[in-house]
Amino acid sequence: MNARESEFYPLLGDAVEAVTLTIPKAVELVQALQSQGLPYMRLVNCLRFEDHEVVVVDVEPEVPQHPVHDVRSVERIAIVYAQVDTDHQTILALRRDFPLVPHLHFGDEGMPRSLCLYQTAYADLKPTWTAAALLRQLQHWLTQTARGELHAADQALEQAFYAPRERLVLPSAFFAPDASAVLEPIIVRFASKVLGQITLVASPVSAVSATEGQQAQLASFVYTAQPQVHGLIHEQPRTLAALQDYLAETDAGFTHALRQHLFALKGAPSFDSGLKLLIIIRLPKRRTATGAVEAMEVWGFASSSTLAEIGTDLGIWEVYENNLAQLFPIDSAKTGQESTLILLNPVCALTRKLAAAYNGLRPTETRFVAIGAGSLGSQVVNNLVRAGQGNWVWLDEDQYLPHNAARHYLPGNLVGHGKAQAMVSLLKGSH
Template identity: 75%
Template sequence: MELLEMGYYPLSGEPVEAGSLAIPKAVELVQALQSQGLPYIRVVDCLRVEEYEFVVVDVEPEVPQYPVHEVQNVERIAIGFNPADTEHQLIWALREDFPLVPHLHFGREGTPRSLCLYQIAYADLKPTWTAAALLRQLQRWLTQTARGELHAPDQALEQAFYAPPERLVLPSIVFAPDAAITLEPLHVRFVSTVLGKTTLVASPVASAPEGQQAQFTSFVYTASPQVHGLIREQPRTIAELQAYLSDSDVGFTNALRGHLSDLKEAPGFNRSLQLLIIVRLPKLRTATEAIETVEVWAFASVGTLAELGTDLGIWAMHENLLANLYPVDFRCSGQRSKLELLSPVRALTRDLAAAYNGLLASTTRFVAVGAGSLGSQVVNNLVRAGQGNWVWLDEDQYLPHNAARHYLPSSLVGLGKAHAMVSMLKNTYEKTDLRAIAANVLHPASPQVLTAYNAAEVILDMSTSIAVARHLALDIESPARRLSLFLNPSGTDLVLLAEAQDRSLRLDQLEMEYYRALLRQPQLQQHLLTAGQPIRYSHACRDVSVQLPQDQAALHAAIGARAVRASVAEPGARIKIWRAQPDLTVVADEIEVSLHTEMTVNSWTVAVPHQVLREISEQRQARLPNETGGVLVGVFDTQHRRVYIVDHIPSPTDSQESPIAYIRGVGGVSEELARISECTGRQVVYVGEWHSHPDGYSTQPSEDDKNLFATLQRESQTGGLPAVMAIAGEHETTSWYVADIAAGGETVSRIVKA
């Protein structure tokens, strides 16, 4: 095509009539202009350039009297359409002196400026694309550029170059705002190429894969601050990179010469290495503002260190020896030293991992007990969210059946679960704090385990073992708060038990609160029933595994990770149960918890919830002047010589109550005890009896009480357990007797609701 007009770039191509355009979007654009709905844009010409079709238009932007950028009242723009319609249309400003402004694509010298109209990918824009919208956006782009408003104050600064498909993952320190950075030698390894996009990973030589030598050494250079603006053509040689950094600043080349000279004099110098040049570009929004960000780019030398030094005039090769040149030949400025631009990617840090998860990073010190299906996935979720420093305790091996619902892959079968998990997660981000100890927590603790307990802020039990949970609550000396996460036998429900920050309500006591909730809340009656038959995976009698879908384990692990975060952030004790429903919803039950009173009676520790004490007192008060009573149910822990009172059965309807005596009936008691046992997985059993004394009488046992206790003791001894009796009196006092009534009891007075 002939020169369109003086001052405009020419376009060579075949002129075509508007009606002869073949690309649908080009046709649509011409039709939109012919409809006269866009009076500030008019068609100048149409032409075909190879497979592209161009529509040349004159656009009238709204230019202020004193424009920030020299945009004219009429700008001639060529709009190019690709027949494949796989990318944004080409938008070329044909005026030869169109200014260098933000949001321009790079164009070689002597070619039109290429306007960047959209920040989103064409694939995302395409479903709603219209020619009218494109034209309005073009006019808006020119108007806002003239006013200096196109680049919003809160918008990220323009990058220096187009990011190439080759990516280089760099340590996060490279991206730090500090002016001076010392970076140890890097090992750069090729990872993969996917659809033409290559990824390299740079890591310190000390942490490089065993047996692999460094391919590059690195040089970090922080350039002078620059105002952001036009995306430029990538430098392809050392000399071009120097020219880009600043025509008047020879600091880069001289710094590079000095770095190469230092390398040569250092022990172990390898002249065959290549150089990874990491350039840090401090960026300004305007010339009068402070540095806003540091942009990082990387350039890989095609040649070796020896070739670079020679091309920079500091060395010369003589009989295969590398000799220093004195003086330096400054005529050699790296014109022959070719570079490949790499797009740097910041290695993940704890803070970044947390930010990507919408969180603040946490360094809470955890000891995790149990690396099974739930534990492996819960900790994986938390580590990937930048949460916690972890010591993992587990003695189990990872076996084939575990892979059905575990974080670990089958390739790690045979390894210890805890060590395998740490191996998998330790490189999630830089400086993860993860350690594993192969230990059975019920065995005497090693010094290593004791140190972990003492340093912990939270001990997270995911062992699904009552014995382990009580051991952690009662036998371990540690300032750490205890939490427990476990699934019910059918895997439908997730349970969280979280101690108070001050441990005023311990894990073992929360276990009893959990049992009482199962007894009293109708929606939890079937909670501990087992669904499905266990599957045997080996020969030993205990080598069985439950049936549980992995998607359900993953669901509860996701909830569990969030529950741990929420619990650690709150000081109070809590019990919460999440129940997965058949319709794919999840119902959450928050369980109200009660403080416990503990007393030592005849070498046994009796733990009683305040709620139960209040209810006994209220029942006594309601039946006055008569005596009343009922059945105590709870848990015996013979290892710790503890009796936990979980709940009570009110006086049966066939009981005999009078001001001078109480004879408990039996109506419905056996059935209720059977229900209690079934609801709690046979954990909560008959413990003993309670009755009241009328006002004016103490809670000391009468002769009838002593005779009853003797009967209870004879029956209890057949099972090796002590008899338990409670006597409730006036002023909300209750006396407790265990094993030997003659030895006396302990009295609890005036329980305040808490």
């Protein structure tokens, strides 16, 4: 290996001729490179390992005389294609000293930097994907990174993790930028599992009935971390210990706070050691180390273990004769290494402001009186409320009867109720 080759990370796989590639997108990429329509890119070689094919290219970005980041005039890049075309191609910068810059995927130490070329989900990009567009985007990424312009000053901050399919609906207060905000306790319940996608819904205790409260299947723990600077997209933490490791760069208090929370739960009369745990992490984000907090990033983590098992894994108690025996002192060596977590993508519950935004409007709080809650009035006011428009008072003494269900907004299970009262009850939670 010559001196230049030693600058690059080695790749897994066997070298193959370009004409033997079988993955369609890899074939298309090679054809685009060989067409000579992309003069600043050169095919280096191709490899195959397991069910993947790799195309290695040299790319020439436009690098200024004094680059902000150490991007070279020629960068060697490996583009990895999987046989199953369900996700973005993996883009690896093979130079060993490629800089740590924004818009990289988190990677293990001693491995090539993985470039994040797109903010768009692959499912949305796939219908219009072309090899030429990928290569141009790669060259653009390197050029803008060299200039320090890839992440624009007005662009949203980089998120900590990739959003998973599993969702968690949270009250809007959890997304408030004030790190010291006092958050009302929540009730968490399993809502649905559709096509393998789980959705959990968290509601403020004051907004749920006693019956709904009994449906809770997870205890909750909310933790607001210390502010952190946005940067790499990290691999999602899969255990409590890994979550603490992720937070440790700016905040070492998570594990201690969780232990104290579990002690408090155990002391409550309603404690159920068989419940799973939902952890909600609020991450105040800064653009720079000295900048102000610009956003509150929120993530949810559902445990696979019960509260009893988590407390044992955190060294605060042991199970003895079907009881939880508290340890004095705690076993500090246990930090949740065995407590696995499932990452959830938090979604903000609908608010007046969001309802208006989704309808392309500004929210209003003008007071209106709706005279009549019949077939027409119910539909009109329903649409206005769901668009974040107005505060409404209803005037209607009529009763909702079976024949009204043919055209009325109210569902059939409210037959027998007063129309006005039923509409108020039904729309109260719309924003």
